[in-house]
Amino acid sequence: MASQLTTSDQTRPITHHTSPAARQTAKFVTAALLGGSTLVLSGLTLTATVLGLAVATPLFVLFSPVLAPALIATLMIGAGFLVSGGCGAAALVGFTWLYNYATGKRPLGADQIDFVKDEISGKATDMKDFVKDYAKAGRDRSDQEVRRT
Numbered sequence: 001m002a003s004q005l006t007t008s009d010q011t012r013p014i015t016h017h018t019s020p021a022a023r024q025t026a027k028f029v030t031a032a033l034l035g036g037s038t039l040v041l042s043g044l045t046l047t048a049t050v051l052g053l054a055v056a057t058p059l060f061v062l063f064s065p066v067l068a069p070a071l072i073a074t075l076m077i078g079a080g081f082l083v084s085g086g087c088g089a090a091a092l093v094g095f096t097w098l099y100n101y102a103t104g105k106r107p108l109g110a111d112q113i114d115f116v117k118d119e120i121s122g123k124a125t126d127m128k129d130f131v132k133d134y135a136k137a138g139r140d141r142s143d144q145e146v147r148r149t
Contacts, residue, residue: 097109
């Protein structure tokens with residue numbers, strides 16, 4: 001028999017064919033075991049939560065004059081730390097951007113800052129010229145009034 005095997009038969013892997021019913025049964029048993037164990041664990045967790053709440057409720061009632069202000073103070077302190085950290089981070093980002101802008105690295109938004117700076121400079125020059133013209137017109141008018149009298 002060994003002489004009748006060809007090389008292609010020798011390299012072909014041996015596969016076991018299982019019936020679809022056995023595969024479905026294995027899937028069902030696995031799903032049932034996983035579902036059942038998850039259901040049992042969730043029931044145990046619910047039971048432990050209810051028992052813990054039943055034990056802790058009288059303690060919460062007894063210590064509520066201390067716990068409520070302590071909770072409020074803790075929340076306020078935590079919020080203060082968060083706000084202070086956020087402001088510090090914003091300042092750090094702002095100073096980093098300003099340093100990059102001052103050293104000429106052209107950070108994001110530098111073109112808009114330069115545009116606004118040029119616009120403000122142009123408006124300031126226009127206002128200076130307007131004030132000079134207005135002052136000259138006022139001097140000329142006062143000189144005319146002096147000459148009339």
